[in-house]
Amino acid sequence: MIEVKQLKKKYGKRHVLKDISFQAHKGEITCLIGVNGVGKTTILKGIMNLTPLNGGMVEIDGKPLTSERYEDITFIPDTLTMMPSMTVKQSMDFMKDYYRSWNPKRAEDLLTFFKIKKEERISDLSKGNKAKVNMLLGLALDVDYLLMDEPFSGIDLFSREQILSVFSSHLVEDRGVLLTTHDLTDFETLVDKVVLIDDGQVVREFYTEEMRETEGKSVVDVMREVYQ
Amino acid sequence: MNIFLKLLAFEFNRFKKGYLSLIGLTFTIQGVGLFFQSRSYLSKVEMLKEEGVSTQGILSQLGHFDLLNYTYSLWFVAPIMLGIVALLFYSVFIWYRDWLGKNTFIYRLLLLPAKRMSIYFAKLFTIFLSVLGLVSSQYLFLHVYKWLIPLIISEEFTQVQSIAQVIEQGAFMVFLFPKTLPFFFFAYLTGLMVLMVLFTLILFERSFHLKGILLATGYAGLSLFIYFSPAIYQLYTRIIFANSETFLWFSIMGIVLMGLSILVSNFLLTKKITV
Structure with missing residues (x-):
């Protein structure tokens, strides 16, 4: 379980995160939702120590998250993190060299699934293919938890559909996924748990299935109540 | 590996x-x-x-x-x-x-x-x-x-x-190929120290951006002060060290500065860096 406790973050005098606490469990897809600029990316970066926090802590399965544990958890940012001069194969080799959790079989499966050529240079890839390679590099790691920042932002419909199908496939099952989005339209049914962020705080946290059964509301209905 | x-x-x-x-x-x-x-x-x-x-x-x-x-x-x-x-x-x-x-x-x-x-x-x-x-x-x-x-x-x-x-x-040969082994270590470790201080300055900027430039300037000043403190001491007290003593003091100050730069860089990289 990823346990985020009382995260705080200030940019100058502005409190972006005032007191963020939530949990994301293994085997579930947890979605952090909020309007643009609410601090969703900051939360993911804060968890992975890519931005300093002003308070709070993060635990993975009851232990503090240190860089040595990046074999158990990985972050897929909204931008491809390999050098533009590298080919897809070189990127995969890089991951293989540095991560014991790299699963070459899964990487090959994903390559076929996304229909990407290994010899293509990163700089020559379309935005959609960059997003797919980004996804591939994260998903091919045998990690327990995956953090994804806006995995569908700015990509075309077909790439979006292909990435979406990953979430319902064996490539994600049994892992804990924590993702951010400002637009849940296409994948509401895939999400198990939703954490709504507003004004630097968690305003609602609920399981989508439960919400549908007990209150008869979709995630979008709850979002309207909160943000409008 | x-x-x-x-x-x-x-x-x-x-x-x-x-x-x-x-x-x-x-x-x-x-x-x-x-x-x-x-x-x-x-x-x-x-x-x-x-x-x-x-x-x-x-x-x-x-x-x-x-x-x-x-x-x-x-x-x-x-x-x-x-x-x-x-x-x-x-x-x-x-x-x-x-x-x-x-x-x-x-x-x-x-x-x-x-x-x-x-x-x-x-x-x-x-x-x-x-x-x-x-x-x-x-x-x-x-x-x-x-x-x-x-x-x-x-x-x-x-x-x-x-x-x-x-x-x-x-020309320049004395800097590239120091004559004695102690001077060789001294010259190249001084180069390594300068590199470490430079990396620390870069990490200050990468961690705090504009404010980081000010902090980096401060750290550069502090580094100069630490490294040249034996010379400053001699200047103010008018006590002149023997060459071997000066060499030893500069070596010690260099090691102190290397240690400090490693500590500060580690802190910046693990606690303050922003991407």
Whole structure:
């Protein structure tokens, strides 16, 4: 379980995160939702120590998250993190060299699934293919938890559909996924748990299935109540 | 192989083309310079010979053409300066290229399952080993030039010098090839210390941006103060240390500064860095 406790973050005098606490469990897809600029990316970066926090802590399965544990958890940012001069194969080799959790079989499966050529240079890839390679590099790691920042932002419909199908496939099952989005339209049914962020705080946290059964509301209905 | 060694090999591989070009350029410029200088010397010799000047007379006017004299020419010195400037530039570029423009590779580096100081040390030793490599290649080139000169200039107008003699008396040679082992360690560890302070300044800027520039300026001032404190102490107390004492004090201050830079860089990389 990823346990985020009382995260705080200030940019100058502005409190972006005032007191963020939530949990994301293994085997579930947890979605952090909020309007643009609410601090969703900051939360993911804060968890992975890519931005300093002003308070709070993060635990993975009851232990503090240190860089040595990046074999158990990985972050897929909204931008491809390999050098533009590298080919897809070189990127995969890089991951293989540095991560014991790299699963070459899964990487090959994903390559076929996304229909990407290994010899293509990163700089020559379309935005959609960059997003797919980004996804591939994260998903091919045998990690327990995956953090994804806006995995569908700015990509075309077909790439979006292909990435979406990953979430319902064996490539994600049994892992804990924590993702951010400002637009849940296409994948509401895939999400198990939703954490709504507003004004630097968690305003609602609920399981989508439960919400549908007990209150008869979709995630979008709850979002309207909160943000409008 | 641990992650530090893998990263070191990776960083070196990224620098390979530029580095080999730098070595090639050094050899080319110095080699071409040697050719032009020797041709110019020979044409002067020919001119004087035509005027009927004796060999002794020519030598008293022009002197010998030898490797030691050549090390003082711009053709020889300029590529060394170019190498120093290029490596200084690369010491800054080695960090910024992973952050700036379309490059977001710093994400990948910071997300590696290892201590973040592995990145720091990999970059540091890439530069340090590159310096040692350039110096070694210069040493080899000196042997090549020593072998070439008698092939171009006739025996009577040149004089045989040992490489040790050239290193002892040549321009800049004392900095590249310190004479004694303690001075060798002192010179190269001072270079390593300067590199560590520079990396710390870059990490200040990368962590705090505009405010980081101010903090980096402060750290640079503090570093200068720490390093030169033995000299400042002597200046204010008018107590003059013996050479060996001064050497010892500078060495101690250098080690203190290296330790401090490692501690501060570790803190910045693990607690303050922002991407």
